[in-house]
Amino acid sequence: MNGVTPDPSDPIRDGDALSRLKLAQGLQRATYAIAWERAWPNLARLLTVVGLFVVVSWAGLWLALPFIARAIGLVVFAGIAIAVLFPLSRFRWPSREEALARLDRGSGIRHRPATTLTDTLSSQDPVAQALWRAQRERTLASIKRIRAGLPRPRLALHDPWALRALVMVMLVATFFAAGDERAMRLGAAFHLNGMLAPANVRVDAWVTPPLYTGKPPVILSAANKEAAALPASGPLAVPAGSTLIVRSSGGSLDVAVSGGLKEVAPTEAAPKGTNEKHFTISGDGTAHVRAPSGQPQWAFAATPDRAPTIALAKDPERQARGGLQLTYKVEDDYGVTGADAQIGLRPADAKDGVKDGSKEADTKAAARPLFQPPQFPLVLPNARTRNGVGQTVKDLSEDPYAGADVTLTLTAKDEAGNEARSEPFNMRLPERLFTNSLARALVEQRRILALDANKNSDVYAALDALMIAPELFTPDAGCYLGLRSLALQLEAARTDDALRDVVGSMWAFAVTIEDDGVAGSVNAALRSAQDALKRALERGASEDEIKALTQKLREAMAGKVRDLARRAEQNPLGPRQPFPAEVQLILDKSVELKQKTQNATTEQLEELAKQQDALREQLQAYRKSANNRAKPGNDGANQSTRDRKCGS
Template sequence: MPKQARPEQASPTSSGPTSSEGDILAPVKWPLRLTLWGMTAERITRAFWPLWSIVIAALAALMLGLQDLVMVEWVWGTGAVALAGAGWAAWRGIRMMRLPTRAQAISRLDGSMTGNPIQAALDDQAIGAADMGSQAVWDAHQSRMRKRLAAAKAVQPDLRVARADPFALRYVALLALAAALIFGSVLRVSSVTAMGPSGSDLASGPAWEGWMEPPGYTRMPAVYLNDITAPGIDVPEGAQITLRMYGEVGALSVEETVSGRDPNPDVAQDTAQEFAIARSGRLAIDGPGGRAWDISVTADTPPTIRREGEIESSYEGDAQIPFAATDDYGVVAGTARIELALDEVNRSYLLAAEPEAREAIEVQLPMPIAGDRTEFTEALVENFSQHAWANLPVTISMRVEDEAGQVGETAPEVITLPGRRFFDPLAAAVIEQRRALLWTRDNAPDVAQILRAISYLPDDAFRSAVPYLKLRHILRQVEGDFTTEARDEVVQAMWDLAIELEEGDLASAQERLQRAQERLEEAMKNGASEQEIAELMQELREATDDYLRQLSRQAQQQGDQNPEMSQSQDMVEMSQNDLQGMMDRIQELMEEGRMDEAAEALRQLQEMMENMQVTQGQQGQSSGEQAMEGLGETLREQQGLSDEAFRELQEQYNPGQQGQQGQQGMQGQQGQGQQGQQQGQGEDGQQGQGGQQSLEDSLAQRQQQLRNELNRQSQNLPGAGTEAGEAARDQLGRAGEAMDGAEEALRDGDLPGAIDRQSQAMEALREGMRSLGEAMAQQGQQQGEGQQGQMEGGDPGQQRDPLGRNAGANGQLGSDESMVQDEDVYRRARELLDEIRRRSGDGERPQEELDYLERLLERF
């Protein structure tokens, strides 16, 4: 076992070189010294951290001038507590302080290295010194340990005292000192010596201190007036002056003309003074060591705002009103005020009456979220479409405010308040009557009369029963007790109805597109202005987007019902890109003044739209399945029943209307007998009531027959056992329950309830057909059937073409190559279809050819 060698003594039996302790520790001289110093710093920190924390906190308070803000008693009391605390901290530190020894430093340094090389180098060989092999091993071990000493590094001191200071009070003191260095002054420390009878200031004479603090929103630093020796100072308006005089009262006095205060000798000699700078003038401290400055006030200018740019509005009515604002220190808030410009309104028709008083519109102006607010441009984005003043002349004024409370305002400007535009005539009429009701409730009788006229011939105006029933409900409310609360409910219902009529379905979107194309074409012919053409071009873009959106939705619905036609969605997206490119080309040609080329491009655009409509119609024609055809026929018959129930409900609201419609040649009447019966209702009310009951019974009987037919069809549906097939059966079951409810409502004379249940039945039928289409597609994939290009027939060998010929064993006809190389395949398909129709109408052709053409038309 090795034993500790004595200093300055080598092993007597060692054959290797001997060294003293000084020689061994020579490589670690500086690491050992630094480690010792670090240990000393550790013990000083742990012993005296309360002392220097108290000293730093007291110094920070004095530099911040807290002693000048409180009474002198508080200052001396706090000073006594601080001295007592410092004395306790010093006694604690002295009692805990123990300087580290050199042996302790060696032990820490040795413990930081692998194998404790310092201890190993100082050890002697205890046994085996006489053995040459053992001696050689010992010498090698000693040599390796001494080499490790060369890599020794000083141990980092551990200055953490978190355990002794769990509340981090030392950091609080350091934070206070940092704040004092930034916002305070070392010169303020001396003011504490003047707070007693033995202060040095009494012996040396009076003294003063002063500060100028600008308003916070200017983001300018405070100024210590004792450091200002220049005769003049530029001061922002509203800056605060704080002065403190020390020494004998009356030795120093203040003379100033910047605050607007009344000159008073007693106030001028106050030892503590504070006032705000309101104007330029002179500030002087009279007395020993006094000083004077000429104050020049930098005025805080009010903010400014102006309307900038054109007002823009979207199709939905979102208005963008741009403005620009400036301020020397930054705008904090702004509002826009909108009032009706009554003198500018066209006071015709229902607007001729005096309008009801209505509060002005006030909206907050948007401010920049980040960045500088001294100068910026923003846009007020709001939707005023549902307001009573939408699309009417209004005056708009904008005002902004800075942090000083100053206001800048624009002059009132007359504009047309942007609102949503309605292209559907019926929707526009409903919106016009809605505005008349909002103008004044006195317009209610006239509005009711106009709404009744609108709904007089509903078959010509409405595409379905639901909007008509909504309008009739609105009409009853307008003709009833029309209070303010009732008006609010009615105008909201009218807005919802107008939106429903405007957005409509694919047919209404197509009509809007054609209307936009015609208006643009007419404007190009008449040489309209660039602004008008740009507006019409934007209208065409919006109408095209709406049409393509409706077309895409219809294609998606057809794809859900018949998965084989899912490629129609890709066709819509492809056509949308082509149409957008063509519209960009038309706008570019119009901007260049090439109207003839633009008109030709517009014609090509219309032709492309027509081709896409034909293609879309062809893709949604056939399903080729008996079950789907039967359900489709059931759905059509249910729609017919619902239409008849709707006409009967219409007759209840407008007696005799059906007879007038029959005289005008309208379609959809139930025969001359029913027509004559309705015409005679005014002569014999009892007879009319009996006829009405008879008609309702007839509708109920037909509804029952349709229900029985649906039960028969539901028994032979394909896709049994599959998820889609079971879903189809569930939906058809819901349709049957709705039909039962409709039949019961018809027998009870509840026409609105019957129409509602019939609508539910039709919706369930559509969902059932969609699920059935999915089941058939899955079954076709599993059995290898239902692929495009195959003809009807289960066995490929039994499939026949339109001439009745066998397709062959493999079921293939013709070539796999594409027979249409033209890019516009849809136009080519239309041309072929037109040619087939033309030839089928030629009676001079052979009968076999006519039969073949007839079979082609039935198939395609």
């Protein structure tokens, strides 16, 4: 036996080819195991150093150290890493003999079985060859017991204090402690900008809250720099949407931010000789000025802007002239900047007036309103109301939705764009009260047509019905011709715009009938003057404009007094009482009001206008009672009344 590797192509040894293959695989495993045992202790030391560096980074040490100390720390870690890698320079790959020796030890068999299988016989002596074959067969029989064994690097001998386990525990702890800032904290060790910055560089930082909050800026540098850097002080609470401004007077400026801080472009150019960066604070986060050195890390807690609240303080009220009065309470942390009232048609009014579950409701088309529901702004107690009660009076008596069942919703907005809505309130929208039956019928048909253009045929049928037997029901030629004109206009309407014109004509005709022509123009002039003066008072008009509008109101009230006198003289109760006692009292009160307006202040004009409305309602009530007291046998008076008025 000379130890020469056997030739696999030798036909004498073809029978033990499988054994030779197993031996080759065992040699390969033994080689890798020896290489791992030699390299792993040094690699474990290197990984321990790397893990310790990551632990220090995730713990935030680099963020707290100045640039010089940070550079020294990097050099120290780099030196330790090189030191633990130096033994790897003497690394030697295991030889074949070392692998065979490991297999011999791993098999547990004496006389080196793995090495024996690699031996060859050089003698030609038959006895020697017989002995060699017998020994080889016995070795082949035990080939299954040859094992390379698992690597045993024996780290306990190289790390008796188990520092590697401590580093692993700290690595897990700092992984969760760093949170979303893991990458930023790890990269902070390699940001060396500003290491050589001059010592006289000044850094100023402050937080500017949004203008609508009314809060002053918060200075972060100078006096409170140390306090802001202390973890015990906690994050600095600032309104969401605030702007962090960092300014450096010379040198480079490097600011690292995390969380809800995002850099934005400055709105204005920085002063000459300075560097400036702006950051929007939309959520909790931190900011650290890494260059120049010596600056702390600031933590911010963004306080979100709460949405405003608005609610009705009491139920909506109807005013004397059909106006709608809303009283509401608004509240917001920084102030409400706008509020609106939104009115929508209730579903019950959009079902064409049919009962639920009927077949007709299923076949009819959806309602097609000609007008949008009314919406109007609400008056706020102050420009930016944080907590207060407001009141708005809106005249919707002429709106097509007047008298309909609607849902009222109030909305409020703040400067940040947050919007709040009140609870829906179901109500019937106030409308103008008509005492004339024909005027009431026209207004009702007007509302039906305005809320659903698909009902134009029903409205046409109603107008046609009002023209039946004109000699009995509409003896006045003007009333009949007006109804006829409305019917023809509705019949010719083919577009929504044309239908809207019909709605306007129906309202104008109903008002003319109710106000008896001449009186209607007088009432319209008085109402217009009152509304103009009221709007001027609400918006704070100039004194000259108030005086001009006051003069117009006086003239309108004088015209109203003259019209009352004219109508009293035409009273159908007879010439013996041209001014009945009730009318005389009303006229006297009107004259008194006219005299009061001569020296009334702007604050008293609204009250006088309300009193004038009350007089008008008293006169209407008197006229209605006078008609009821008229004798049935006085055909001349009754006929005169019918000729002068449309309807009854």
